[in-house]
Amino acid sequence: MAQIHSSHSSATPFQATRPDPAVQVHLSPSLLIVGGGLAGGLLAWRLAECFPDLSLQVLEQKPSIGAEHTWCFHQHDLTPESLAWLSPLISASWTSHDVRFPGLNRHLRSAYFAIRSEDFYARLKAKLGQQMQTGVQISSLAADRVVLANGDQLSGTVLDARGAPALKPGTTGWQKFVGLELETEHGLRRPVLMDATVPQLDGFRFMYLLPWSPRRLLIEDTRYSDTPELDTDTLEAGILAYAKQHGWHGKILRREQGCLPLPLQSGFLNATSDLPALGLRTGMFHYVTGYSLPETLRWINQLVEQAKWHDWQPDALSRMMTRYQSAWQGRQHFLILLNRLLFRAADPEQRWRVLARFYGLPEPLIRRFYAGQLTPLDQFRLLAGRPPVSVFRALTALPQRRLR
Secondary structure (H helix, E strand, O other), rough: OOOOOOOOOOOOOOOOOOOOOOOOOOOOOOOOEEOOOHHHHHHHHHHHHHHHOOOOEEEEOOOOOOOOOEEEEEEEHOOOOHHHHHHHHEEEEEOEEEEEOEEEEEEEEEEEEEEEEEHHHHHHHHHHHEEEEOOEEEEEEEEOOEEEOOOOEEOEEEEEEOOOOOOOOOOEEEEEEEEEEEEEEOOOOEEEEEEEEOOOOOOEEEEEEEEEOOEEEEEEEEEEEOOOOOOOOHHHHHHHHHHHHHHOOOOOEEEEEEEEEEEOOOOOEEOOOOOOHHHHHHOOOOOOOOOHHHHHHHHHHHHHHHHHOOOHHHHHHHHHHHHHHHHHHHOOOHHHHHHHHHHOOOOOOHHHHHHHHHOOHHHHHHHHHHHOOHHHHHHHHHHHHOOOHHHHHHHOOOOOOOOO
């Protein structure tokens, strides 16, 4: 039984899935996962569980892995099967969470889960051992080989998990954040995913609160901004002022920061590759929230199914990737539309009103939104009624024909 480690209220333990010993995978001669971040690590973990005899290598260019990150998701973002196999990697879980806006405090009864990067990489290294290599300098990639900087070549089926490529200018908004983890008595029993009662600066601004334990609290100052630049010192000062306002004083245990693109049109990646890929390199993540783990797991599940029924050769993977990405991208137009309304129709300091209206909707709709499972009726509900933005600007933000 794989137990989820919880800071406070515990979610029900999940039964870890078992590999089918009758399923055999034949790779010629091995699988090379280039990139040791979340996506590459999750794929390696899943393959090692399902196919323990599989010859694979994770190649990471940086001298070490485990940069400060926190990856989160909601219970309904994943299928029970995916949640089961992910459970050994989960650092903490809570049975519910809150949001706060001017005039709206809401308690949402949906479980929330978090993975700390240090926990993730410690468990991954324990499972993979020498199958995970760091400090690997790579010159080039092809579908069936990796060329190292010293001229050596590694043969095998290549999966590219090196993170997002360059973006086309002007095609995205940004979700950017700086986080401080404090050692302090805080009194919170569940996460606050958005505290938007703070002064609105640089677009839609909110504080994100994750109580790891009664004396350990992560506070992130998050902005939905028009620009990717991060003034780390200013945001850290804002976090400490917010903490002081709530009576939270203590040592800074760790820092983290990030900047995620939120697409305003399809085709926002500046370059794509024919290589099978996963993670942010595919452009597959939740276009409004920036959450990437659920989409990564869905793609990994597809890859595992491919491994069960086919020799996992580069051409077969490329064909499957093309079909899967094409179908997935065809379902994202509505989320792109929402981003255009948020970033182009709302004044930056008034963007919070769009999110406040959203969090006033029925909780099942909110769950389906985060899970990427909106129905046509849900889409109507999101757009119906008096908009919290200028009607004229909302109309001009809409595409004339299709989102490109």
